Amino acid sequence: MSGPRQLHLAAFLQGVNHTTVWADPAAGSQVAFSSFEHMARTAERGTFDFFFLAEGLRLREQKGLIHDLDVVGRPESIAVLSALAAVTERLGLAATVNTTFNEPYELARRFATLDLLSGGRAGWNIVTSSDAFTGENFRRGGYLAHDERYTRAAEFAELAKELWGSWGEGAVLGDRASGAFLREEAVREVVHTGPQFDVRARATLPPSPQGRPVIIQAGDSEEGRTFAASTADVIFSRHSTREAGQAFVADIRGRAVSSGRRGDDVKVLPAVSWVLGDTAAEAAERAQHIRFQQVTPANAIAFAEQVWNRDLSDLDPDGPLPDVEPVEGELLSQGRAASRRIDRAAVSAQWRELSRSRGLTLRETAAEMSSHQSFVGTPEAVAEEMISFLDADACDGFVLTPHINPGGLDDFVDRVVPLLRERGRFRSEYTSTTLRGHLGLDGRPL
Amino acid sequence: MSTPPYAVGTSLDGAGDAPGAWRLAAASDLTAFDGRPARDAAVLAESAGLVFATLDDALALQPDEPGRVRGRLDALATACWLGPQTSRIGLLPTVTLTHTEPFHVSTATATLDLVSEGRAGVVVDVSTDAASAAAIGRRAPAPADVVWGQAEDVVEAVARLWDSWEDDAEVRDVATSRFVDRERLHYVDAPVRTGDPAPDGLTGAFTVRGPSIVPRTPQGRPVVAVRLPAGERPGSARWRASALRADLVLLGGSDLAGTQDPARLVRAGAEGRELRVLASLRVVLGDDDDHARRRAQELDALGTDDAPVFVGTAEALAAELVRTSTTAGGWLDGVELRPAVLADDLPRIARDLAPRLAAAGLLTDAPPGSTPPGSTLRSRLGLPRPASRYARAEVPA
Numbered sequence: 001m002s003g004p005r006q007l008h009l010a011a012f013l014q015g016v017n018h019t020t021v022w023a024d025p026a027a028g029s030q031v032a033f034s035s036f037e038h039m040a041r042t043a044e045r046g047t048f049d050f051f052f053l054a055e056g057l058r059l060r061e062q063k064g065l066i067h068d069l070d071v072v073g074r075p076e077s078i079a080v081l082s083a084l085a086a087v088t089e090r091l092g093l094a095a096t097v098n099t100t101f102n103e104p105y106e107l108a109r110r111f112a113t114l115d116l117l118s119g120g121r122a123g124w125n126i127v128t129s130s131d132a133f134t135g136e137n138f139r140r141g142g143y144l145a146h147d148e149r150y151t152r153a154a155e156f157a158e159l160a161k162e163l164w165g166s167w168g169e170g171a172v173l174g175d176r177a178s179g180a181f182l183r184e185e186a187v188r189e190v191v192h193t194g195p196q197f198d199v200r201a202r203a204t205l206p207p208s209p210q211g212r213p214v215i216i217q218a219g220d221s222e223e224g225r226t227f228a229a230s231t232a233d234v235i236f237s238r239h240s241t242r243e244a245g246q247a248f249v250a251d252i253r254g255r256a257v258s259s260g261r262r263g264d265d266v267k268v269l270p271a272v273s274w275v276l277g278d279t280a281a282e283a284a285e286r287a288q289h290i291r292f293q294q295v296t297p298a299n300a301i302a303f304a305e306q307v308w309n310r311d312l313s314d315l316d317p318d319g320p321l322p323d324v325e326p327v328e329g330e331l332l333s334q335g336r337a338a339s340r341r342i343d344r345a346a347v348s349a350q351w352r353e354l355s356r357s358r359g360l361t362l363r364e365t366a367a368e369m370s371s372h373q374s375f376v377g378t379p380e381a382v383a384e385e386m387i388s389f390l391d392a393d394a395c396d397g398f399v400l401t402p403h404i405n406p407g408g409l410d411d412f413v414d415r416v417v418p419l420l421r422e423r424g425r426f427r428s429e430y431t432s433t434t435l436r437g438h439l440g441l442d443g444r445p446l
Numbered sequence: 447m448s449t450p451p452y453a454v455g456t457s458l459d460g461a462g463d464a465p466g467a468w469r470l471a472a473a474s475d476l477t478a479f480d481g482r483p484a485r486d487a488a489v490l491a492e493s494a495g496l497v498f499a500t501l502d503d504a505l506a507l508q509p510d511e512p513g514r515v516r517g518r519l520d521a522l523a524t525a526c527w528l529g530p531q532t533s534r535i536g537l538l539p540t541v542t543l544t545h546t547e548p549f550h551v552s553t554a555t556a557t558l559d560l561v562s563e564g565r566a567g568v569v570v571d572v573s574t575d576a577a578s579a580a581a582i583g584r585r586a587p588a589p590a591d592v593v594w595g596q597a598e599d600v601v602e603a604v605a606r607l608w609d610s611w612e613d614d615a616e617v618r619d620v621a622t623s624r625f626v627d628r629e630r631l632h633y634v635d636a637p638v639r640t641g642d643p644a645p646d647g648l649t650g651a652f653t654v655r656g657p658s659i660v661p662r663t664p665q666g667r668p669v670v671a672v673r674l675p676a677g678e679r680p681g682s683a684r685w686r687a688s689a690l691r692a693d694l695v696l697l698g699g700s701d702l703a704g705t706q707d708p709a710r711l712v713r714a715g716a717e718g719r720e721l722r723v724l725a726s727l728r729v730v731l732g733d734d735d736d737h738a739r740r741r742a743q744e745l746d747a748l749g750t751d752d753a754p755v756f757v758g759t760a761e762a763l764a765a766e767l768v769r770t771s772t773t774a775g776g777w778l779d780g781v782e783l784r785p786a787v788l789a790d791d792l793p794r795i796a797r798d799l800a801p802r803l804a805a806a807g808l809l810t811d812a813p814p815g816s817t818p819p820g821s822t823l824r825s826r827l828g829l830p831r832p833a834s835r836y837a838r839a840e841v842p843a
């Protein structure tokens with residue numbers, strides 16, 4: 001393809017994070033189908049590659065109580081995406097689904113259904129999240145050690161791919177005269193025996209127009225990166241600054257080549273947010289306002305408790321930071337991937353340094369530390385900066401995480417997308433009908 | 447107790463309920479697996495004023511029998527896809543409970559209720575076959591009595607999860623920064639019963655902590671349906687699940703008359719619970735008796751099974767349905783009509799049967815489209831919206 005490189009864009013609905021502001025007059029329902037429909041239609045109007053849902057299978061808890069400060073509650077992803085397939089035509093539809101509390105045959109069948117109903121627009125973000133806390137909601141229960149989780153994920157993904165590819169060319173005859181619906185020999189029985197799974201199955205569905213669902217991965221550990229570089233079509237990354245993005249992209253491309261793929265067989269899309277204004281100053285002011293909407297006084301205490309891992313309910317959010325040291329041991333906060341592996345000494349030292357050097361209160365510090373506002377400025381500035389990330393090889397595009405549901409994507413699609421299109425960096429209309437096609441992965445090995 | 451509204455529904459599976467239906471020239475093309483035949487049928491059924499549509503399913507690929515369709519979409523996902531494409535008809539996919547995590551069953555069916563805005567139901571079923579067990583690979587197959595006993599526990603767990611958020615749990619209280627009132631979210635710790643030991647050594651026992659991740663939905667609980675085939679032994683685990691757990695029992699039977707005794711027995715077993723008892727019947731309709739018989743013969747030549755079939759005119763079917771309805775002093779609260787050929791029998795139901803049922807007062811959506819938007823499946827079945835079992839009694843002022 002000639003011309004400058006093109007961005008890939010996705011919209012991510014986090015659902016239950018503190019970044020989703022609910023106390024704003026513009027905030028709507030987080031579960032009504034109309035909210036999902038609005039956001040998906042907006043993403044499709046913006047010719048996005050895909051719309052994307054997060055997963056969390058247990059309500060978060062803090063100090064043994066259900067965390068009540070953030071948005072809580074969301075629909076089951078594959079079910080809601082199946083409904084969205086009926087109200088969109090081109091937009092990719094991706095769900096985050098873990099490999100720990102599911103079985104390959106069943107999940108592969110649900111994704112195959114979404115993929116066929118949508119005409120080849122399904123994506124699966126494979127996560128390995130598992131802790132005993134979440135396991136309490138499942139019959140299989142369960143905790144898996146970190147490395148075992150990736151063994152299971154790799155075996156799971158391999159089995160799913162085998163099932164999706166098990167109906168060969170010409171398997172569906174539908175011969176009304178003879179009564180032969182399938183060509184028996186073209187439907188392969190998948191037989192698998194491994195450490196995690198012992199499965200013998202015939203799939204119930206043929207490949208979709210895109211072959212199989214697009215595979216997305218969001219793991220970041222050594223095991224996660226190796227798995228992603230060898231298996232995934234897209235990596236959803238948290239490395240959203242220019243320098244971190246460049247290092248991550250280089251690392252992933254290298255790993256992809258080592259596993260026998262082309263470097264650009266894997267698209268790296270960091271999660272980013274944005275705040276627009278008519279002037280740089282106005283954007284900065286709005287960004288500040290949003291940070292304080294996200295970090296309410298009560299939430300500031302909750303964040304500090306997650307870092308210090310101790311009860312800090314006596315603190316004044318508008319006062320200084322805790323003068324005590326963080327404690328290790330049993331987690332105060334349950335159901336968050338991040339609070340598990342955080343280096344408490346280092347992070348609390350960062351909080352203190354920030355507070356000291358800029359004279360910030362606890363709430364101000366929490367707002368700075370937990371804000372992920374990547375692009376703040378005028379639509380022109382944001383568009384230029386996004387393009388510069390692409391040109392610096394810091395990413396292949398972005399996963400945009402709006403802070404308001406359902407209208408949070410509107411201003412980006414109305415004001416930034418047209419500029420990206422004008423500059424020839426983003427499609428003006430869909431040129432493909434499948435998600436794999438949007439990502440430029442048509443014709444690559446499945 | 448007043449007579450509940452009569453409920454007429456249809457099945458949407460494949461090209462129709464007759465095994466050879468797909469081979470007829472008029473049948474819709476099933477080879478694309480894109481959901482369109484089910485969608486076209488659901489839209490037609492809705493426009494004819496029908497109350498609900500069912501979607502069959504099973505985990506494993508259908509066995510290799512000559513003349514049969516093989517392969518199908520997941521019914522629950524398909525029902526979700528139908529949600530935004532319809533506006534009044536209830537959607538009841540079959541969901542098998544033997545191998546699937548109760549938590550996933552609960553959240554996905556609750557989501558169907560969200561995306562259909564209160565029109566969700568679920569036909570619960572089990573898997574006894576070796577193919578399903580081997581495809582999942584977690585347990586050996588077990589006989590019906592064992593897996594239905596376990597299914598009863600799963601239905602209990604699923605229903606507790608549906609109830610685990612009280613209706614007003616989401617408070618969005620800016621003053622206290624609280625999005626939810628955690629006092630109105632509940633651990634379910636289901637089930638309390640431990641389940642019967644299965645031959646493979648698994649007890650079937652499990653626990654689910656809760657609460658659900660999905661807030662309480664428009665209907666509170668989607669409608670639970672169980673099929674009770676002709677000849678099912680009263681007192682079996684499946685029988686028990688129907689009588690004690692189902693909102694809707696779908697009775698198989700050689701003909702409508704054959705459903706009379708089972709209907710009486712299952713109502714008696716319900717221990718005073720509200721439930722709706724419907725017949726489920728394949729129909730082959732014709733312009734006259736002769737035509738209907740010719741059609742039935744033509745279908746038989748393409749493949750047979752032992753399902754009960756009504757063969758005749760819409761006029762005769764209407765008369766039978768009226769006669770057996772509770773409205774007319776009979777025993778049936780409704781019927782699931784299983785069109786032998788969707789592309790032929792469903793249009794006949796819409797054109798020839800529905801107006802006759804409407805004239806007899808058995809079609810509540812008459813004229814079609816008069817059902818107010820936002821009516822839930824429960825309301826169309828005359829079933830109350832259940833309160834959450836965890837909701838505290840109102841403190842009198």
Ligand SMILES: Cc1cc2nc3c(=O)[nH]c(=O)nc-3n(C[C@H](O)[C@H](O)[C@H](O)COP(=O)(O)O)c2cc1C
Nearest residue numbers: 054055096127128129218219220221224237238337
């Ligand atoms: C940007 C991003 C988004 C994520 N979203 C989810 C999510 O929605 N649900 C979830 O359970 N885990 C999510 N995760 C967490 C990881 O995917 C998961 O913890 C990971 O598989 C653990 O592997 P690791 O140790 O290799 O990071 C996300 C991670 C990243 C980087």
